[in-house]
Amino acid sequence: MFWNKKKIQAEKYEPEKSVLSKEMTLAFHALKRVVRRDYLVLPNVPMARVVRPFGQAQKDSQRRSLYKALAGYNADFVICTGDKLTPIGVIMIGEGGREVEPIFEHIGTRFIRIPTKGAANTDYLHSVLEAFVAKNDDSPKTLSDTQTVLPRKYCSKCRSEMIVKRARGGPWEGSLFWVCSRFPKCKTSELHKV
Numbered sequence: 374m375f376w377n378k379k380k381i382q383a384e385k386y387e388p389e390k391s392v393l394s395k396e397m398t399l400a401f402h403a404l405k406r407v408v409r410r411d412y413l414v415l416p417n418v419p420m421a422r423v424v425r426p427f428g429q430a431q432k433d434s435q436r437r438s439l440y441k442a443l444a445g446y447n448a449d450f451v452i453c454t455g456d457k458l459t460p461i462g463v464i465m466i467g468e469g470g471r472e473v474e475p476i477f478e479h480i481g482t483r484f485i486r487i488p489t490k491g492a493a494n495t496d497y498l499h500s501v502l503e504a505f506v507a508k509n510d511d512s513p514k515t516l517s518d519t520q521t522v523l524p525r526k527y528c529s530k531c532r533s534e535m536i537v538k539r540a541r542g543g544p545w546e547g548s549l550f551w552v553c554s555r556f557p558k559c560k561t562s563e564l565h566k567v
């Protein structure tokens with residue numbers, strides 16, 4: 374916490390009507406209806422609250438630079454568990470956050486992009502977030518047997534062939550995913566759109 378030393382002039386402020394824009398307020402309420410009681414929806418969360426550097430980034434300078442790369446990016450909404458506020462999905466409305474999207478793909482936290490016009494549409498959100506509505510606790514960890522589905526798809530990271538698996542457990546239970554055939558060594562995955 375830090376404060377600007379400049380003297381603050383109280384008479385130059387007026388209260389905001391909302392902490393979110395009108396569009397985002399509508400999206401917030403629609404999301405809340407869709408995830409219901411199982412999860413919380415937090416608006417406008419700094420990305421550095423959702424991911425943190427680890428592994429080689431032991432040195433302070435490395436951590437700082439990794440965090441700095443995230444600074445300025447806020448998730449429009451984060452879906453969290455109700456108890457520990459564990460983030461399980463990042464939601465971006467419109468086009469923001471393209472640059473940080475690969476991080477989330479890599480670490481397996483769902484990154485869900487919702488077109489602006491669908492953001493306040495409960496039916497649309499329901500179809501996109503269906504898996505969250507199904508009550509469960511974590512992202513897909515156990516995956517069932519593979520099926521070969523054409524056309525072929527190759528991992529964006531290691532270029533290995535991707536295979537289709539069905540998530541067993543977690544909020545995406547029952548959903549099909551493209552998963553890198555080197556899983557769990559390579560964790561590239563994406564929702565298989567049927």
Ligand SMILES: [Zn+2]
Pocket residue numbers: 528529530531532533553554555559560561
């Ligand atoms: Zn791969």
